[in-house]
Amino acid sequence: MTTLWSGIDRTAGWMSRLCGWGAVLLTLTVAALLVSNVVLRIVAQPIYGVVDYTKYGMLAIVMLALPYTHREHAHIAIRLVTDRFPPRARHGFELLAQLLTAGTTAYISYLYLARTLMGAKSFSGGLITLPEMPFRVLIIVGFGLWAVEALIDAVNAARRLAGSETAETDSPEIDPDDPLAADDSLVAGKGPAGLRDAVTDADHAGNSERGTRGQS
Numbered sequence: 001m002t003t004l005w006s007g008i009d010r011t012a013g014w015m016s017r018l019c020g021w022g023a024v025l026l027t028l029t030v031a032a033l034l035v036s037n038v039v040l041r042i043v044a045q046p047i048y049g050v051v052d053y054t055k056y057g058m059l060a061i062v063m064l065a066l067p068y069t070h071r072e073h074a075h076i077a078i079r080l081v082t083d084r085f086p087p088r089a090r091h092g093f094e095l096l097a098q099l100l101t102a103g104t105t106a107y108i109s110y111l112y113l114a115r116t117l118m119g120a121k122s123f124s125g126g127l128i129t130l131p132e133m134p135f136r137v138l139i140i141v142g143f144g145l146w147a148v149e150a151l152i153d154a155v156n157a158a159r160r161l162a163g164s165e166t167a168e169t170d171s172p173e174i175d176p177d178d179p180l181a182a183d184d185s186l187v188a189g190k191g192p193a194g195l196r197d198a199v200t201d202a203d204h205a206g207n208s209e210r211g212t213r214g215q216s
Helices: 001-043 050-071 089-115 135-171 191-215
Strands: none
Touching: 001 050, 001 089, 050 135, 089 191
Protein backbone atom coordinates (compact mmCIF):
# COMPACT_ATOMS: atom_id res chain seq x y z
CA MET A 1 0.00 0.00 0.00
CA THR A 2 2.84 2.35 0.86
CA THR A 3 4.55 1.60 -2.46
CA LEU A 4 1.32 2.27 -4.36
CA TRP A 5 0.76 5.57 -2.56
CA SER A 6 4.38 6.62 -3.20
CA GLY A 7 3.88 5.86 -6.89
CA ILE A 8 0.73 7.98 -6.99
CA ASP A 9 2.57 10.81 -5.24
CA ARG A 10 5.52 10.66 -7.66
CA THR A 11 3.23 10.50 -10.70
CA ALA A 12 1.19 13.47 -9.52
CA GLY A 13 4.38 15.39 -8.79
CA TRP A 14 5.75 14.66 -12.25
CA MET A 15 2.51 15.80 -13.91
CA SER A 16 2.38 18.95 -11.77
CA ARG A 17 5.94 19.87 -12.67
CA LEU A 18 5.17 19.25 -16.34
CA CYS A 19 2.18 21.58 -16.08
CA GLY A 20 4.38 24.14 -14.33
CA TRP A 21 6.90 24.11 -17.18
CA GLY A 22 4.03 24.45 -19.64
CA ALA A 23 2.85 27.53 -17.76
CA VAL A 24 6.35 29.01 -17.93
CA LEU A 25 6.59 28.44 -21.70
CA LEU A 26 3.14 29.93 -22.26
CA THR A 27 4.07 32.95 -20.15
CA LEU A 28 7.13 33.57 -22.31
CA THR A 29 5.02 33.11 -25.44
CA VAL A 30 2.38 35.60 -24.32
CA ALA A 31 5.08 38.09 -23.30
CA ALA A 32 6.76 37.78 -26.70
CA LEU A 33 3.39 38.25 -28.40
CA LEU A 34 2.67 41.44 -26.47
CA VAL A 35 6.13 42.87 -27.15
CA SER A 36 5.80 42.06 -30.84
CA ASN A 37 2.39 43.71 -30.93
CA VAL A 38 3.81 46.91 -29.38
CA VAL A 39 6.67 47.01 -31.88
CA LEU A 40 4.41 46.29 -34.85
CA ARG A 41 1.97 48.95 -33.69
CA ILE A 42 4.81 51.51 -34.03
CA VAL A 43 6.41 50.36 -37.28
CA ALA A 44 3.49 48.74 -39.08
CA GLN A 45 0.14 47.30 -38.06
CA PRO A 46 -0.66 45.56 -34.75
CA ILE A 47 -1.42 41.87 -34.57
CA TYR A 48 -5.09 41.23 -35.26
CA GLY A 49 -6.87 39.56 -32.35
CA VAL A 50 -4.00 39.95 -29.88
CA VAL A 51 -6.51 40.55 -27.07
CA ASP A 52 -8.15 37.18 -27.64
CA TYR A 53 -4.81 35.41 -27.86
CA THR A 54 -3.68 37.02 -24.62
CA LYS A 55 -6.95 36.28 -22.84
CA TYR A 56 -6.94 32.59 -23.63
CA GLY A 57 -3.21 32.39 -23.08
CA MET A 58 -3.59 33.78 -19.56
CA LEU A 59 -6.36 31.28 -18.90
CA ALA A 60 -4.09 28.42 -19.95
CA ILE A 61 -1.23 29.77 -17.82
CA VAL A 62 -3.38 29.92 -14.68
CA MET A 63 -4.86 26.45 -15.19
CA LEU A 64 -1.46 24.85 -15.75
CA ALA A 65 0.12 26.62 -12.78
CA LEU A 66 -2.54 25.67 -10.20
CA PRO A 67 -1.47 22.07 -9.36
CA TYR A 68 2.26 22.87 -9.33
CA THR A 69 1.64 25.90 -7.09
CA HIS A 70 -0.26 23.73 -4.63
CA ARG A 71 2.47 21.07 -4.56
CA GLU A 72 5.06 23.74 -3.79
CA HIS A 73 2.77 25.22 -1.09
CA ALA A 74 2.97 28.58 -2.87
CA HIS A 75 -0.72 29.47 -2.65
CA ILE A 76 -1.51 32.42 -0.39
CA ALA A 77 -2.15 31.12 3.13
CA ILE A 78 -2.80 33.07 6.33
CA ARG A 79 -1.73 31.10 9.40
CA LEU A 80 -1.84 33.94 11.92
CA VAL A 81 -4.39 32.07 14.03
CA THR A 82 -3.61 28.40 13.38
CA ASP A 83 0.11 28.82 14.13
CA ARG A 84 -0.85 29.61 17.73
CA PHE A 85 -2.59 26.24 18.13
CA PRO A 86 -0.87 23.07 19.36
CA PRO A 87 0.45 20.67 16.68
CA ARG A 88 -2.53 18.34 16.90
CA ALA A 89 -5.02 21.17 16.26
CA ARG A 90 -2.89 22.55 13.41
CA HIS A 91 -2.82 19.17 11.69
CA GLY A 92 -6.58 18.86 12.13
CA PHE A 93 -7.23 22.25 10.52
CA GLU A 94 -4.82 21.41 7.70
CA LEU A 95 -6.65 18.15 7.08
CA LEU A 96 -9.98 19.96 6.93
CA ALA A 97 -8.64 22.64 4.58
CA GLN A 98 -7.12 20.10 2.21
CA LEU A 99 -10.32 18.06 2.11
CA LEU A 100 -12.36 21.19 1.30
CA THR A 101 -9.88 22.13 -1.42
CA ALA A 102 -9.92 18.64 -2.93
CA GLY A 103 -13.72 18.50 -2.93
CA THR A 104 -14.17 21.97 -4.44
CA THR A 105 -11.59 21.58 -7.20
CA ALA A 106 -12.80 18.08 -8.08
CA TYR A 107 -16.37 19.40 -8.37
CA ILE A 108 -15.28 22.24 -10.68
CA SER A 109 -13.37 19.79 -12.85
CA TYR A 110 -16.42 17.52 -12.99
CA LEU A 111 -18.73 20.41 -13.96
CA TYR A 112 -16.53 21.41 -16.90
CA LEU A 113 -16.18 17.79 -17.97
CA ALA A 114 -19.97 17.31 -17.87
CA ARG A 115 -20.63 20.51 -19.82
CA THR A 116 -18.04 19.56 -22.40
CA LEU A 117 -19.53 16.09 -22.87
CA MET A 118 -23.02 17.62 -23.16
CA GLY A 119 -21.89 19.70 -26.14
CA ALA A 120 -21.14 23.18 -24.81
CA LYS A 121 -20.11 26.02 -27.10
CA SER A 122 -17.14 24.90 -29.19
CA PHE A 123 -15.76 28.22 -30.45
CA SER A 124 -15.13 31.64 -28.95
CA GLY A 125 -17.03 34.71 -30.12
CA GLY A 126 -14.35 37.41 -30.03
CA LEU A 127 -12.54 39.18 -32.85
CA ILE A 128 -11.13 35.85 -33.96
CA THR A 129 -12.64 32.38 -33.76
CA LEU A 130 -10.74 30.04 -31.47
CA PRO A 131 -11.72 26.49 -30.55
CA GLU A 132 -12.64 26.28 -26.87
CA MET A 133 -12.06 22.54 -26.52
CA PRO A 134 -8.30 22.77 -25.74
CA PHE A 135 -8.95 25.37 -23.06
CA ARG A 136 -11.76 23.33 -21.54
CA VAL A 137 -9.41 20.36 -21.38
CA LEU A 138 -6.85 22.55 -19.60
CA ILE A 139 -9.47 23.61 -17.05
CA ILE A 140 -10.50 19.99 -16.44
CA VAL A 141 -6.89 18.81 -16.11
CA GLY A 142 -5.80 21.80 -14.02
CA PHE A 143 -8.54 21.57 -11.43
CA GLY A 144 -8.52 17.77 -11.49
CA LEU A 145 -4.79 17.57 -10.82
CA TRP A 146 -5.14 20.25 -8.15
CA ALA A 147 -7.73 18.03 -6.48
CA VAL A 148 -5.28 15.10 -6.55
CA GLU A 149 -2.53 17.24 -5.01
CA ALA A 150 -4.91 18.44 -2.28
CA LEU A 151 -5.96 14.85 -1.58
CA ILE A 152 -2.31 13.82 -1.24
CA ASP A 153 -1.75 16.66 1.24
CA ALA A 154 -4.90 15.61 3.11
CA VAL A 155 -3.57 12.07 3.53
CA ASN A 156 -0.21 13.43 4.71
CA ALA A 157 -1.99 15.73 7.17
CA ALA A 158 -4.01 12.77 8.47
CA ARG A 159 -0.78 10.82 9.00
CA ARG A 160 0.77 13.74 10.88
CA LEU A 161 -2.38 14.05 12.98
CA ALA A 162 -2.25 10.34 13.85
CA GLY A 163 1.45 10.65 14.63
CA SER A 164 0.89 13.60 16.95
CA GLU A 165 -1.82 11.69 18.80
CA THR A 166 0.53 8.72 19.23
CA ALA A 167 3.32 10.99 20.42
CA GLU A 168 1.03 12.64 22.98
CA THR A 169 -0.10 9.21 24.21
CA ASP A 170 3.41 7.76 24.47
CA SER A 171 5.18 10.83 25.87
CA PRO A 172 5.81 10.79 29.65
CA GLU A 173 4.41 13.40 31.99
CA ILE A 174 6.90 16.24 32.52
CA ASP A 175 6.55 18.64 35.40
CA PRO A 176 6.57 22.19 33.92
CA ASP A 177 8.08 23.48 37.19
CA ASP A 178 11.04 21.08 36.93
CA PRO A 179 14.02 23.10 35.66
CA LEU A 180 15.70 19.90 34.49
CA ALA A 181 12.85 19.25 31.99
CA ALA A 182 12.39 22.85 30.87
CA ASP A 183 14.32 22.44 27.63
CA ASP A 184 14.35 18.94 26.14
CA SER A 185 16.40 20.17 23.20
CA LEU A 186 19.54 19.94 25.33
CA VAL A 187 19.60 16.17 25.06
CA ALA A 188 17.70 15.19 21.92
CA GLY A 189 15.81 11.93 22.18
CA LYS A 190 16.85 11.14 25.78
CA GLY A 191 13.90 12.61 27.71
CA PRO A 192 14.02 13.92 31.32
CA ALA A 193 16.43 11.21 32.46
CA GLY A 194 18.91 12.25 29.81
CA LEU A 195 18.53 15.88 30.85
CA ARG A 196 19.27 15.03 34.47
CA ASP A 197 22.34 13.04 33.41
CA ALA A 198 23.56 16.00 31.37
CA VAL A 199 23.11 18.39 34.30
CA THR A 200 24.84 15.94 36.66
CA ASP A 201 27.78 15.61 34.27
CA ALA A 202 28.02 19.39 34.07
CA ASP A 203 28.06 19.65 37.88
CA HIS A 204 30.81 17.03 38.13
CA ALA A 205 32.84 18.89 35.51
CA GLY A 206 32.44 22.14 37.42
CA ASN A 207 33.47 20.56 40.71
CA SER A 208 36.53 19.01 39.08
CA GLU A 209 37.54 22.34 37.62
CA ARG A 210 37.17 24.09 40.98
CA GLY A 211 39.22 21.34 42.67
CA THR A 212 42.01 21.71 40.10
CA ARG A 213 42.14 25.45 40.66
CA GLY A 214 42.29 24.92 44.46
CA GLN A 215 45.23 22.54 44.16
CA SER A 216 47.12 25.00 41.94
